[in-house]
Amino acid sequence: MQLFHTLGELRQFLNQHAAQRIALVPTMGNLHAGHCQLVTAAKRHAQLVVVSIFVNPLQFGAHEDFGSYPRTLSADCEQLAKVGADAVFAPSINEMYPDADAQGLHQTVTIQPPPLADILCGASRPGHFVGVCTVVAKLFHMVNPQVAVFGKKDYQQWMVIRQMVRQLHFAIEIIACETQREASGLAMSSRNGYLTEAQKTQAAQLYAQLGDIRLTLLTGARDYAALCRQAMTQLTQHGWQVDYIEIRHPADLRPSERNDKTWVVLAAAKLGHTRLIDNIEVALPFTQVE
Ligand code: PAF
Numbered sequence: 383m384q385l386f387h388t389l390g391e392l393r394q395f396l397n398q399h400a401a402q403r404i405a406l407v408p409t410m411g412n413l414h415a416g417h418c419q420l421v422t423a424a425k426r427h428a429q430l431v432v433v434s435i436f437v438n439p440l441q442f443g444a445h446e447d448f449g450s451y452p453r454t455l456s457a458d459c460e461q462l463a464k465v466g467a468d469a470v471f472a473p474s475i476n477e478m479y480p481d482a483d484a485q486g487l488h489q490t491v492t493i494q495p496p497p498l499a500d501i502l503c504g505a506s507r508p509g510h511f512v513g514v515c516t517v518v519a520k521l522f523h524m525v526n527p528q529v530a531v532f533g534k535k536d537y538q539q540w541m542v543i544r545q546m547v548r549q550l551h552f553a554i555e556i557i558a559c560e561t562q563r564e565a566s567g568l569a570m571s572s573r574n575g576y577l578t579e580a581q582k583t584q585a586a587q588l589y590a591q592l593g594d595i596r597l598t599l600l601t602g603a604r605d606y607a608a609l610c611r612q613a614m615t616q617l618t619q620h621g622w623q624v625d626y627i628e629i630r631h632p633a634d635l636r637p638s639e640r641n642d643k644t645w646v647v648l649a650a651a652k653l654g655h656t657r658l659i660d661n662i663e664v665a666l667p668f669t670q671v672e
Contacts, residue, residue: 383463385470389524392432392471396525402429406527407467408518411435412452412572416562418465420531423559425466427529433462434521435472440479440489441513452575471525478520492516496545498635502538503650503659506625514539515546522552530554535561535569537648537661541635561660563589569660576656585653587620592662595629595647599664604640610647617651625650625657632663632671643669 386392396404405428407420417433424431435458442448459470481488492512495504499511522530532540540558547554562570566586577585591613598609606629614624629638632646648661663671 383459383467383469385459385472387472387474388477389473392469392524395469396432399430403529404428404430404432404525404527405529405531406521406525407431407433407531408521409433409435409458410437410451410572411458411472412454412575413458413461414562414570414572414574416533416535416559416570418461419562420533420559421462421465421467423557424529424531427531427555427557428527430468431466432469432471432525432527433467434525435470436478436517436521438478438513438517439475440487440492440516441510443507443509446507447573447576452572471521478517489516493519493546493550495542496549498538498545499542501635502626502628502630502648504538504542506650511539511542515542518543519546519550519552522554527554529557531557531559533561534558534663535571535660537646538635567593569658571658573656573658577653581653581656584620585658587617587622588649588651588658588660589662591616591627592647592649592660595627596662596664599629599645599647600666606638613649621653623652625652627651644671646671 405424407424409417421431437451439448455472462470475482479487479489493515495511495515504511534540544556547556567589568586595609595613603609610627613627617624627649629645629647631638632644638645643666645664646661650659665671
């Protein structure tokens with residue numbers, strides 16, 4: 383496995399493999415089993431797998447954890463070599479944002495994401511999806527893959543990227559992988575590393591609430607607002623600061639309607655200082671979630 387820090391080096395490598403089908407797995411590093419599963423999926427869809435590791439300043443708000451986000455490049459590379467990635471692209475901020483200086487990124491050319499980016503996480507984290515779309519579009523241009531793989535834990539991100547790809551005519555197939563979970567049900571996330579052991583145990587409550595909503599939907603309940611309110615109350619009583627719990631249509635995140643047969647229940651909540659997100663897809667028997 384080869385590690386590249388500059389676009390020049392990466393392009394030289396990619397030119398040598400021009401005939402191969404390339405998959406890109408974009409990450410911010412601090413990798414866990416969920417990321418490894420993305421690489422494994424990528425290997426099923428391509429001959430050459432490139433993993434990018436870049437903590438993208440443009441997608442963090444002013445008071446978010448950009449500074450403290452764990453940077454663990456050598457441990458990440460060890461894991462990636464084991465799962466069979468072919469190349470790691472870990473650019474500097476200046477490589478990714480050529481006009482950056484000590485005063486800022488000066489990334490005046492950005493991708494305006496679709497309105498879907500203004501709800502849920504986009505409402506709580508203004509500008510987040512501008513940062514995500516801009517860096518993902520840059521990576522798509524840099525790597526020029528035929529396939530790109532994302533995790534469903536970031537469900538809204540997956541939807542936003544799919545729309546960007548369609549509307550900007552990127553000839554890239556977007557593959558989504560199921561969320562990997564701890565035995566407790568907690569969704570694997572780089573941010574779980576911020577949690578104390580006690581908080582890690584408690585964090586399983588988020589997915590447990592989503593699971594309860596799922597069961598209630600399957601038994602026929604359709605008062606979506608009441609279901610979400612109830613889950614929010616439960617979490618709040620256990621010390622969570624809930625940002626949102628919402629029941630939406632899984633194809634485009636529009637609000638669910640009474641006669642729907644498929645749903646995605648999405649949640650974001652803070653445990654202490656750590657913001658966690660999770661979701662669960664629900665389908666009536668014999669109905670396929672898209
Ligand atoms: O999901 C992530 O880790 C990031 O948002 C991504 C897609 C790598 C863009 O920085």
